[in-house]
Amino acid sequence: MRLVTLLPLSLLCSPALADVLGPRYPYPTDISSNSSRVLHSWRDLTAALDAQLAPNSTSELRNVTFSVGIFSLHDPNAAFNPAVQYHYTAPEVANSQYGIRRVNGDAVYRLASITKLITMYAGLLSLDSADWERPLTDFFPQLAEGSTSAGIAQSVQWDKITVMTLASHLGGVPRDAFGASENDIALVAKDPTALGLPPLSPDDPQARAVCNVLEDAACVFELDNYIAGLAPRPPTFLPWTSPGYSNNAYILLGQIFQSITGKEMEELYRDSIFGPLGMSTTTSVVPPESFFPHCVIPGDDLVSFASDLPILRSSGGVLSTLHDLSKMGMAILNNTLLSREETSRWMKPHTHTDRFQVSIGAPWEIFRHQDAATGIVVDMYCKSGDSGVASTWTCLLPDFEVGFNVLGASTSANRTALIGEVADGVVDAIVPSLLHQAALETQARFAGVYESTVEGLNSSLTLAVNTTYGAPPGMTIVSFISNSTSVTELVSPRLVPSIASPRTNQQAFRSINAVDIPSRQLGRLSDLSLLGWVSPGVVTYGNLDIDLFVFELDPAGRATAVNLPGFRASLVRVG
Ligand SMILES: *[C@@H]1O[C@H](CO)[C@@H](O)[C@H](O)[C@H]1NC(C)=O
Ligand SMILES: *[C@@H]1O[C@H](CO)[C@@H](O)[C@H](O)[C@H]1NC(C)=O
Ligand SMILES: *[C@@H]1O[C@H](CO)[C@@H](O)[C@H](O)[C@H]1NC(C)=O
Ligand SMILES: *[C@@H]1O[C@H](CO)[C@@H](O)[C@H](O)[C@H]1NC(C)=O
Ligand SMILES: *[C@@H]1O[C@H](CO)[C@@H](O)[C@H](O)[C@H]1NC(C)=O
Numbered sequence: 001m002r003l004v005t006l007l008p009l010s011l012l013c014s015p016a017l018a019d020v021l022g023p024r025y026p027y028p029t030d031i032s033s034n035s036s037r038v039l040h041s042w043r044d045l046t047a048a049l050d051a052q053l054a055p056n057s058t059s060e061l062r063n064v065t066f067s068v069g070i071f072s073l074h075d076p077n078a079a080f081n082p083a084v085q086y087h088y089t090a091p092e093v094a095n096s097q098y099g100i101r102r103v104n105g106d107a108v109y110r111l112a113s114i115t116k117l118i119t120m121y122a123g124l125l126s127l128d129s130a131d132w133e134r135p136l137t138d139f140f141p142q143l144a145e146g147s148t149s150a151g152i153a154q155s156v157q158w159d160k161i162t163v164m165t166l167a168s169h170l171g172g173v174p175r176d177a178f179g180a181s182e183n184d185i186a187l188v189a190k191d192p193t194a195l196g197l198p199p200l201s202p203d204d205p206q207a208r209a210v211c212n213v214l215e216d217a218a219c220v221f222e223l224d225n226y227i228a229g230l231a232p233r234p235p236t237f238l239p240w241t242s243p244g245y246s247n248n249a250y251i252l253l254g255q256i257f258q259s260i261t262g263k264e265m266e267e268l269y270r271d272s273i274f275g276p277l278g279m280s281t282t283t284s285v286v287p288p289e290s291f292f293p294h295c296v297i298p299g300d301d302l303v304s305f306a307s308d309l310p311i312l313r314s315s316g317g318v319l320s321t322l323h324d325l326s327k328m329g330m331a332i333l334n335n336t337l338l339s340r341e342e343t344s345r346w347m348k349p350h351t352h353t354d355r356f357q358v359s360i361g362a363p364w365e366i367f368r369h370q371d372a373a374t375g376i377v378v379d380m381y382c383k384s385g386d387s388g389v390a391s392t393w394t395c396l397l398p399d400f401e402v403g404f405n406v407l408g409a410s411t412s413a414n415r416t417a418l419i420g421e422v423a424d425g426v427v428d429a430i431v432p433s434l435l436h437q438a439a440l441e442t443q444a445r446f447a448g449v450y451e452s453t454v455e456g457l458n459s460s461l462t463l464a465v466n467t468t469y470g471a472p473p474g475m476t477i478v479s480f481i482s483n484s485t486s487v488t489e490l491v492s493p494r495l496v497p498s499i500a501s502p503r504t505n506q507q508a509f510r511s512i513n514a515v516d517i518p519s520r521q522l523g524r525l526s527d528l529s530l531l532g533w534v535s536p537g538v539v540t541y542g543n544l545d546i547d548l549f550v551f552e553l554d555p556a557g558r559a560t561a562v563n564l565p566g567f568r569a570s571l572v573r574v575g
């Protein structure tokens with residue numbers, strides 16, 4: 001039995017089933033024209049939503065106001081094209097005494113916890129790399145006194161938790177501070193003893209919050225009171241062990257960023273993000289009343305809409321629109337403010353969860369979506385929001401350099417699940433069609449015949465893309481002749497994009513081991529040689545990679561030639 005080998009699998013003739021992480025095709029550029037597969041599937045989604053929202057429908061979605069839209073780096077107008085948006089205004093908003101009467105791409109929604117993503121973005125743009133490793137006790141010395149003799153199971157070790165641990169929900173810090181959430185039974189239960197809980201002594205040092213969110217939110221969210229309510233709470237986990245969602249973490253981050261930059265949160269957002277990106281209707285401060293007619297205010301609930309507690313801004317305070325949020329998503333994908341390297345490092349998981357399909361970043365909620373027909377895994381870097389009457393999603397799909405937003409508001413108790421279903425509907429509509437569209441564009445741009453122009457040298461390459469939806473993804477080598485010899489045994493038959501170089505108008509591909517789509521689970525140690533990521537660049541000729549194909553592109557993005565470094569050859573496209 002062959003125990004250790006990193007030879008290319010085509011030489012071993014064993015089946016290979018996995019791909020490398022990343023796109024299967026170069027990025028699709030047509031998302032919103034009438035000939036785009038994505039627009040077609042968006043129309044199907046629109047029809048499904050229309051039916052669910054028809055006046056005779058009994059769906060409770062009829063009580064949820066929402067705006068949905070897709071955006072793409074390679075079809076920048078899509079973000080502002082109503083053909084790839086959907087807006088629905090529920091009666092409670094249409095007939096509301098306050099706020100907008102009919103939502104559109106400029107309607108202002110509360111983003112709730114999407115704010116945490118914006119806070120992190122602002123932090124990445126403003127902090128030095130060393131700041132992320134500083135312990136919390138640098139910023140909150142009063143918390144150092146709390147780390148006492150109680151033992152690490154009951155007492156948070158604030159000096160062991162760094163700024164980055166907080167950002168990744170890996171600090172193990174309490175989810176909320178005492179008095180700051182209505183989830184404390186002592187605050188909401190009329191008679192806790194009826195629930196089997198003992199009466200709390202007025203002298204109980206743990207439960208002696210000066211004030212609480214139900215009676216005096218302004219008081220509880222005053223920084224000293226907030227920290228006092230936080231200090232005695234036990235940790236959820238030890239730092240860097242298990243993720244635990246924490247609003248408190250992002251409240252503390254806001255305070256830390258303000259202390260490092262010397263700017264109020266709104267000023268920090270404006271200087272680092274909203275201003276540079278032209279997000280002119282985005283703010284973390286409740287706008288003046290004259291602006292309310294642009295805002296989504298369900299159920300005439302002006303009090304909760306207009307509540308503005310500065311300490312909460314970094315965790316859930318931002319208000320924005322579909323259009324503004326799309327600008328931010330495109331800027332993240334385009335490395336407009338943050339460099340390519342910093343962005344790619346940010347858009348990585350920091351930890352798994354207990355599920356294969358969900359990982360956590362800072363504070364990305366990463367969903368590993370599997371396309372039903374092909375088995376292809378498409379990573380979605382998302383952040384959700386859910387608070388008060390708001391339910392929201394923003395997601396980036398780096399494999400296509402596209403993203404989508406779902407902004408919702410409703411007084412319905414089922415708001416969260418209903419908005420989640422709308423977001424799932426978007427995913428189910430766009431992922432298959434993005435794969436299909438990308439295959440079609442790859443065929444037009446790259447498939448065909450490439451030949452040597454060297455007199456008397458019989459070298460050629462023929463490439464095809466099977467655009468049938470569900471076919472193995474990528475481009476396949478139909479024939480590959482080098483100096484009159486077929487060399488298909490030296491390379492693997494499928495090409496996937498590796499590096500795009502817009503400055504030199506080049507697109508590199510790697511031929512990868514996989515001959516099939518990722519149709520089965522791999523996870524046994526003995527599957528190592530079937531995993532795609534272990535073999536790029538493994539076989540070389542005279543020090544240059546045999547599996548590297550670098551295409552030269554014309555200004556329209558169409559391949560004109562291919563360089564084969566390992567073969568010391570360059571072939572020109574002839575058909
Ligand atoms: C796109 O299709 C829609 C609906 O079929 C039609 O109204 C519109 O004129 C078309 N636009 C173009 C540019 O062909
Ligand atoms: C609602 O009415 C439309 C026609 O207006 C009809 O096609 C549809 O079947 C009806 N749906 C329900 C649930 O009755
Ligand atoms: C919408 O909300 C109203 C008021 O709360 C309620 O009476 C109605 O049943 C809800 N409609 C649906 C379709 O759930
Ligand atoms: C992305 O950045 C490039 C290079 O800076 C720029 O030319 C392009 O317009 C940007 N695209 C979008 C959608 O912002
Ligand atoms: C809506 O919420 C109620 C409880 O608030 C629940 O009984 C009902 O099943 C939910 N409906 C849907 C469609 O989720």
Ligand SMILES: *[C@@H]1O[C@H](CO)[C@@H](O)[C@H](O)[C@H]1NC(C)=O
Nearest residue numbers: 464466467468469470471472
């Ligand atoms: C393309 O893929 C489909 C689906 O896997 C398959 O049935 C068909 O034979 C393939 N076509 C070619 C030319 O390989």
Ligand SMILES: *[C@@H]1O[C@H](CO)[C@@H](O)[C@H](O)[C@H]1NC(C)=O
Nearest residue numbers: 454457458482483484568569
């Ligand atoms: C082509 O092959 C012949 C031998 O068949 C060899 O002499 C020649 O150097 C080769 N040329 C190239 C460019 O590979």
Ligand SMILES: *[C@@H]1O[C@H](CO)[C@@H](O)[C@H](O)[C@H]1NC(C)=O
Nearest residue numbers: 458459481482483484485486
């Ligand atoms: C090039 O080489 C291939 C493979 O040996 C052969 O089938 C083909 O006829 C050759 N073409 C020419 C023009 O010599």
